[in-house]
Amino acid sequence: MSRVCIVFDRLRTEEKMLQKEASELGCECVMRDAKTTQINTDTKAGRDFGDVALERCVSYFRGLHFTACLEFLDVPVINNFAVAGICGNKMFMTARLKKSGVPTPKTYFSFSGEAAAENAKETGYPLVIKPVIGSWGRGVMPIRDGDAMDAILEIRGVTDGPHDRIYYMQEMVKRPPRDIRVITVGGAPVAAMYRRSSGFKTNLALDGEPELCKITGEIGELATRASEAVGGGILGVDMMEDESRGLLVHEVNNTVEFKGIAKVAEQNIPRAMVKFALDLVRK
Amino acid sequence: MNCPECDAGLGIPSDAATGEIIACPDCGADFEIAKKDGSNIELKQAESVGEDWGE
Ligand SMILES: Nc1ncnc2c1ncn2[C@@H]1O[C@H](COP(=O)(O)OP(=O)(O)OP(=O)(O)O)[C@@H](O)[C@H]1O
Ligand SMILES: [Zn+2]
Numbered sequence: 001m002s003r004v005c006i007v008f009d010r011l012r013t014e015e016k017m018l019q020k021e022a023s024e025l026g027c028e029c030v031m032r033d034a035k036t037t038q039i040n041t042d043t044k045a046g047r048d049f050g051d052v053a054l055e056r057c058v059s060y061f062r063g064l065h066f067t068a069c070l071e072f073l074d075v076p077v078i079n080n081f082a083v084a085g086i087c088g089n090k091m092f093m094t095a096r097l098k099k100s101g102v103p104t105p106k107t108y109f110s111f112s113g114e115a116a117a118e119n120a121k122e123t124g125y126p127l128v129i130k131p132v133i134g135s136w137g138r139g140v141m142p143i144r145d146g147d148a149m150d151a152i153l154e155i156r157g158v159t160d161g162p163h164d165r166i167y168y169m170q171e172m173v174k175r176p177p178r179d180i181r182v183i184t185v186g187g188a189p190v191a192a193m194y195r196r197s198s199g200f201k202t203n204l205a206l207d208g209e210p211e212l213c214k215i216t217g218e219i220g221e222l223a224t225r226a227s228e229a230v231g232g233g234i235l236g237v238d239m240m241e242d243e244s245r246g247l248l249v250h251e252v253n254n255t256v257e258f259k260g261i262a263k264v265a266e267q268n269i270p271r272a273m274v275k276f277a278l279d280l281v282r283k
Numbered sequence: 284m285n286c287p288e289c290d291a292g293l294g295i296p297s298d299a300a301t302g303e304i305i306a307c308p309d310c311g312a313d314f315e316i317a318k319k320d321g322s323n324i325e326l327k328q329a330e331s332v333g334e335d336w337g338e
Contacts, residue, residue: 009330010315011302033302035330060335088335135337161334236338253338 002281004274005030005050005075007066009057013259017270018054025274034062039069049075052281054234054273056255060088060133063255078277079233079254086230087254090132091168093230100229102222103248105240106171113153116167120149126172133163135253137201142172173250174243178202180213182223182237183256185272186279189220191258191265203238210260222247234273284324288312295324304329 004022006029008015015031022029030050034057039047053070055077057063064084070077079087086092097104108123110116120127120143129152131139143149156164178196181203182189192213195202213219223237226249236256239247262269284293291309295316299305305314305326313329 008302010304011300012304015302016300031300031302058336059330059333060337062335131334133335138334138337255338257338 001027002052002278003028003030003050004277005032005048005053007032007034007049007053007055007057007063007070007077009034009059009062012058012257014257014270015056017259017262018056018274021268021271021274025271025278027274027278034066037066039073041072044073047073049073051075052277053077054277055079055084058255060135060254064088076281078280079235080231083231083233083235084254087235087252088133090130090251091166093252094168096229097226097249097252100225102226102229103245105173105242105248105250108167108169110167110169111165113156113165113167116169117149117153119167120146120169123169123171125149128170128172130168130170131163132166132168137203140201142200143169170250173240173248175240178241179250180219180239180241180247181261182213182215182219182239183258183261183269184223184227184235184237185269185276186234187224187227187232189215189223190267190272191215191261191269192219192223193261193264210264212261212264218247222249226252234276284326286310286312287314287326297322299324 006015006018019029030048053075055063055067067077067081067084071081094107108119110119125145127143129141178194179202182192192215194211194213226237227235230252236253238251239249242248258269286307289310301316301319303316314326315329317327318325
């Protein structure tokens, strides 16, 4: 049987669940801490990455670069480098979704503070601004008027990181106070949950049991299409329920968290993930 | 095992593994299990949250 490698930088419940399922499936599992691993161009010796790797780093750039190395060493990785590259950047991801005909909110791209200000003046408010890199809702902000826009531009001018010059603004979607997270494995939806909160961002962790969402035909089909649009693998597809247009996909996540939903889901999520990895390299 | 910062008991579960993060219940500092050999545990400072962290 093939051997699976779990690449991590913080060993969380998810990675331990994956490890446990692998061993229950009778498959040998290599746990690999990216932080203590060395790779070089000339030898593979002494480096065991199994036959297939699940890349699970919390740090996006670490995971992306580790993935590049694994592919260099001819180890198949889930998700592969192309998918990780697209999903890690909201602009690349949105472009892919739209190009593939997946319904997604109207989004505005600009490349300097002046252009973003001009853009906002033309479209009017409210808008939502998001950093192109980042997750957990960090830096995602509603912009309700010109004053809020000015404040954001000022802050970006001060922080001035490489991505602060890239502006990604989105129409504010009229939706109920929740969104839907669908976990897909090889394009198939395996579980879905509602995420809700009283504030603007619905993705902030709330106490209590996660609320399962029934995977209707529409939700399942849209999740599959979103997965295909970015290149497949193991993904977290986020959707909002727009009042007039129905479901809109606003995000596809590359290293999906699942410990909460796993407690209430019917399907065994980590098992589906490990099986998918094994099937990819079945010997 | 006690917290290297504030000396509070960390209450590390016996099945904790290398790479796992332990948060001090008193001062909130995060530690990573650097090495584990039976009940012999070595801690190191955990990384702090980066801008690129997440899903
Ligand atoms: N265009 C929008 N209109 C209305 N609400 C939005 C819009 N975009 C995002 N939100 C809200 O803000 C939350 C965070 O946005 P988004 O998912 O894009 O950020 P993220 O940092 O990628 O979060 P995650 O890692 O959980 O996917 C969403 O869960 C949703 O509730
Ligand atoms: Zn302490």
